[in-house]
Every structure is written in C-alpha cells, then in structure tokens.
Amino acid sequence: AAGVIQSPRHLIKEKRETATLKCYPIPRHDTVYWYQQGPGQDPQFLISFYEKMQSDKGSIPDRFSAQQFSDYHSELNMSSLELGDSALYFCASSSILRGSYEQYFGPGTRLTVT
Amino acid sequence: KNEVEQSPQNLTAQEGEFITINCSYSVGISALHWLQQHPGGGIVSLFMLSSGKKKHGRLIATINIQEKHSSLHITASHPRDSAVYICAVMEGAQKLVFGQGTRLTINP
Secondary structure, three states: OOOOEEEOOEEEEOOOOOEEEEEEOOOOOOEEEEEEEOOOOOOEEEEEEEOOEEEEEOOOOOOEEEEEOOOOOEEEEEOOOOHHHOEEEEEEEEEHHHOEEEEEEOOOEEEEEO | OOOEEEEOOEEEEEOOOOEEEEEEEOOOOOEEEEEEEOOOOOEEEEEEEOOEEEEEOOEEEEEEOOOOEEEEEEOOOOHHHOEEEEEEEEOOOOOEEEOOOEEEEEEO
16 A cells, blocks of 8 residues: 655755755545654654645744645755754645544654754 | 653563553543654554554554543564554644653563
8 A cells, every 4th residue: 555755765964954855645645744853852743734725833943834735745845954953754644534534654754964 | 741641661571471551641632643663763653543442463552531541552572563652642633742652672
C-alpha cells in the first residue's frame, strides 16, 4: 500500500539559508500535518491543512510557511534558518472527509543547519 | 505538567517478558494513538483507539476514557520490539499532542 512520501530525506543547510520540505500524502487523504522533532525531544505540532486550507496552527515560527496544493501535496518553507531548526520533520496524513482520523506518518526529513 | 505523561521512561526486559507501558493524559481527547519510533527515526502508527481495547498480533492497547489512561502491552517480547513507544492524544480532529516516549530495550 502507498505510504506518505517525504522529500528530501536528508538536508544540510547553512544558517540564514532557506529550505523547502515536501510531503506527498497517501492517495485520497485530504489532510496533512507537519511535526518537528528536535534532538531528544517529543514531536511538536507545527501546522495542518485540510482540503488545501490551513486547519490548525501550532508552534510554527513566523519564518516558516506552508501550503497544501491542488494535488494535496504539501510544502513547508523555512527561511532564515537557525541552528535550532535542526530537527526531524515529519509529515502525516489522514482522511477526515471519509471519517478516518488515524494519522499515517512519513519517514521524515532530517534537516541539519550548520 | 505535561498534557500527556508516559511511564516508565525507560524499560529494559528479557526476551519473552510481558511488557506494559502506561499513558495518562489531562485533556479531553477524541482519540489516542500509540506510535513506534525506531532508531532511524521513522514513526509507525500501531493503534488509534477511542474506547475499549484493540489487539494486533502480540500488541494490545486499552483505553479508559473516564480515568484518562491507556496502556500498551506486548506479549512474548522480542529484541526486534526494541524501540521508543509514544503515546499521542488527538485533540479534536486535528493535531496530536505527544508524550515523551518510553524507550524499550528487549535483551535476548
């Protein structure tokens, strides 16, 4: 069965650079969630989208923005990167319209800021 | 105090032992996830439950909504079960709030 796809899997950037992380949800899933997991920390919710509209917002810095496109894939844009942005970024998807709230996680993108 | 508390934080056991990991939460939830995270970082959803009990292979998850408590049990544990197990509660239909995880090590 198709799973959530994230790209790239690994990304190394320097301070003050920008990064774009991509998430491709499971086919026919309408909701995408982004989570950030710092080293040794619990994942923290960043933002979610339902049917291409932002549905909830967590502890996402103003330097970050995200959107969900017409094909339901989502991109997380991160600007003016800081050392503290180094983390594992997970995307998850679910199908709220079909009443399935279980979230399925992608493999994550490991971002290292140097 | 965290909204989601897990215990124990670390657990080491011998192969074959029965394992229990507990999760308590302080907020109203619509559902609770049990997740497994391996050293490589990937997260796998084991269960989502909002009442009662679910079983999948050697894994059993229970939840008591009134007591705001859930448990994950592993029967006949195996070294390949070694991972971090995370309890995460769903508030509404959206975000998950995660516990701090339980690091399980099963020795052969």
